[in-house]
Amino acid sequence: MPDHSPRRRRIVIVGGGFGGLACARALAGAEVDVTLVDRRNHHLFQPLLYQVSTAALSPADIAVPIRRVLSRAKNVEVLLAEVAGVDVAEKRVRLADGGALPYDQLVLATGSVYNYFGHSDWAETAPAPKTLASARTIRARLLRAFEDAERSDDPDERRRLLTFVVVGGGPTGVEMAGTVAELARHTLSGDFRRIDPAQARVVLVEAGPKLLAAFPEELARYAARALERLGVEVRLGCGVEAIDEAGVQLHGERLPAATVIWGAGTRAADGANWLGGTEDRGGRIRVAANMAVEKQEDIFALGDVALLEQDGAPLPGLAQVAQQQGRFLGKELRTRAVPRAFRYRSKGDTAVIGRHAAVYTWGKWRLKGLPAWLLWALVHVYLLIGFERRTLVMIQWAWRYLTFERGARLID
Template sequence: MNEGHPHLVIVGGGFAGLWATRALADAPVRITLVDRHNYHLFQPLLYQVATAGLSAPDIAAPLRHILRHQRNVEVWLGEVVALDPDARQVRLGDGATLDYDHLVLASGATHAYFGHDQWARHAPGLKTLDDAVYLRRKLLMAFERAEAETDPEASAAWLSFAIVGAGPTGVELAGTLAEIARHTLRNEFRHIDPRLARVRLVEAGPRVLASFPPDLTESAQRQLERLGVEVVTGTPVTHIDGTGFQLGGEWIPARTVVWAAGVAASPLGALLGVPCDRAGRVVVEPDLSVPGHPEIFVGGDLAAVKRENGAPVPGVAPAAKQMGKHIAASIRARLRGEATTPFHYQDLGNLATIGRMAAIVHFGKLKLSGVVAWWFWLAAHVWFLIGFRNRFVVLVNWAMAYWSYQRAARIIFGEAEEPPDDDVTRLPPRDPS
């Protein structure tokens, strides 16, 4: 790396950070890419890991491998804990500091529980690979615990699942979990019938998948209900603990609740000392730079960006990729002493899968639903996966699941999740006779 070139620090190896890095491959800059993890994650398929359809390496690739041929970049494994925009310094958790000439913050988002952070203990979300592996263990263990119960009511509580939030993640989780209960696990237990599991999808708003047109969301709800999902809209969850949740005036026993209702930006945005929106996203200039600090850019889920019509740019992978490329173009312009241009989001459409052969697609005037939409969704997601191996493995696993209903990654490993001490009923071993 040329030590005489300006130093660019990019925080976050997600879609925005990685696409900015790659777009600067031939630029006269030294790039340091910092991430807490050593991999780039294809987040749209996280739910597949959580529901045992895919394993972690199928949707992730090491950052060092992806960037191995890009000579102007080095990868640092670490967590940013402090920013000093005036001194142009980034401090990591191990005490190391990085001086920069340009800085890109693209550290993504986390869960938001709308002021009820205590619910996180009982209703995990899905944003990282660790979340997905934990959730997979929790979902599969629920069936095991139901099998071991001698009390029918306690067993039914273990077979009661709730997904809170009916955005794409919630819908995908609910549909896939219903398929697992009704098809994948069929005939595998001796004391329970997994098909009796109740999967509820709870949405406080009036409809599922609110970012889609109403006619497509109606189709999506019908497809969910055909899969066996109980869809509840217009009613918020007001309490969650280890035994169930409060839905309106009804208390529903459920030992497994999954949170898919809220998103908050990474806390890094608050360290800049500039205005942020209610979700913690940095309110950026039109070129995605930070007000008062033209050398700092923010992209992905950490940036609050408006479209020309005033609507917010959605927190989806295509938007993050476009932001990353635009930031790279803006840095090139700065290096040449030229003015930057405003970011314009190109809407590439909206897709959501619901279950086997069930999905919806919205692209301009094009609206698809059902089998055709499912094939469209599958092709798009396989195409955007990084690396031939990932695409091949995902295609093979999906083909196997299509013909057999089996899930390829149903191994429970690690410490078995125990409910909180005040919620658990310890049972003697079942008599094998």
């Protein structure tokens, strides 16, 4: 049990994602008592969620119990609970079940949620890959659409069932569209008798003028071409006006589609609202260079929930940003109550398009095709927590690469 003697600082971390977990790990063995609280019992490797959604990996391949990751850190306790707010004056975190956690220092790392831009009712019809539950929902809907099409005698209904619309041309949308096309064209080919899965229509809809807005033009164009080679229809400058059970309404066009997947934008999760609000449109908590919340020097925020400007621009919502921030803050808080300034060092950005196509950019460096994919695969496997998990994922990818087979094609 952690030693709660008054000499030791009590640090509460809300969120066991990339930022919160890195922070807790960096505090392991320090002369402080740490409580990490998360509403889920597992740390989730979100960058590979689309592979669960498209039946390439199983949920257990990309999630690990937070308690297990921190089992050797005797000064860290892990609580499974939903945080409902912060009582700043009393220095206590309020839990949804009525409990409270006193702190000396608080780290908010609650991440982000998908933004439906004022249409929260679309979330039911167009789920986004964010949690294991939503990835499984998407997987079940994708696979069920092919099953239902096999049973349907109505050609229009078959076409609707075999039309898959992905909304959002950022890395998540590009990854989803590419893998859904591969699922249809390769993995499922030969498995059905009445339909040809390769006839499925995959449409990627992006409101902006290019895919992968954060990437250089040359790589964005390559991504569009690579997707089109996979049979994906790329629609740029195309805003979604409505989504319902029967399909998607685009500007001037109705797309009948049974499966719609959302990947169009995010906003900060709860956090700023606990501290009296924020002026940021994305709902993020503005922090200083040392991650301290403005006018709250005992409270820190990092990862997707935080707005930290570096060289005049906000740091992007990326796993590597959250992880570096968490590790840095944890190391600082081991020995000092006031951390020094953090500086993010990018290791490059990637987006995957298909089985062996990806784009990678780092400063002036540009990589595309198989070399970028190999780099992406190596980095992602390396970042997965847990040795067995890495080995398992590598074996599955190698198998899939050779055979196009997808092991997790179950509808549950």
